[in-house]
Amino acid sequence: MPSVSVKICGLSRPEHVTAAAQAGAKYVGFVFFEKSPRNVSLEDARALALDVPVGVAKVALVVNADDAFLDALTETVPLDMLQLHGSETLERVADVKARYGLPVMKAVGVADASDLPKLDAYARVADQILVDAKPPKGADLPGGNGLAFDWTLIAGRRWPVPWMLAGGLTAENAAEAVRLTGANQLDISSGVESAPGVKDSDLIRAFIAAT
Helix, strand or coil: CCCCEEEECCCCCHHHHHHHHHHCCCEEEEEECCCCCCECCHHHHHHHHHCCCCCCEEEEEECCCCHHHHHHHHHHCCCCEEEECCCCCHHHHHHHHHHHCCCEEEEEEECCHHHHHHHHHHHCCCCEEEEEECCCCCCCCCCCCCCCCCHHHHCCCCCCCCEEEECCCCCCCHHHHHHHHCCCEEEECHHHEEECCEECHHHHHHHHHHC
16 A cells, blocks of 8 residues: 555653654644543643654644633644644634644544535635544544544545544554545554553554554
8 A cells, every 4th residue: 555644643652752753653643632541731742742853743632722722832832733623613723723823634523424514614724634533422532532434435535635534543454444535644543552541652663554
């Protein structure tokens, strides 16, 4: 399969950031959402981000964050992209882009065909879109639940901005995901963990090798 760009999300320890970068990840993600087992403080994220090699994009995942938090985040942590993973409106995405001058990736949950128009809408205002599995009803987490959606729903679909596939990915199904969707960017979090929130360097290396 052709090489794809990989984002390892939910990193919280220096050795896993190093493993991701050395294995060839193009993006590393830090989660700022208190309910998540992958949540990191601004100070810890700053230390992690300062060790990320040049050429690897540093992405902050936030969920319905207000300006006060985003101000503190962008002032403290050196970032290359903001990932909005909540119920942010089209207007909010545009506002965040304008206020912070950083590329914005908007996550959109997909469960069935009725969710696809949202991808088209957000692709008109975001710099990238993350096509993720919609969380189960009542779930605490908007992503990182280890669930996949029916990838044939987006087979052959394209948007005017780069996009990334997420949800239920593992080293074992990465090739199939790319084959079915045509994705050239993959985002993984729980699929490279030995326990919720605990990354595994061997799994990180195996996933990137499988792409």
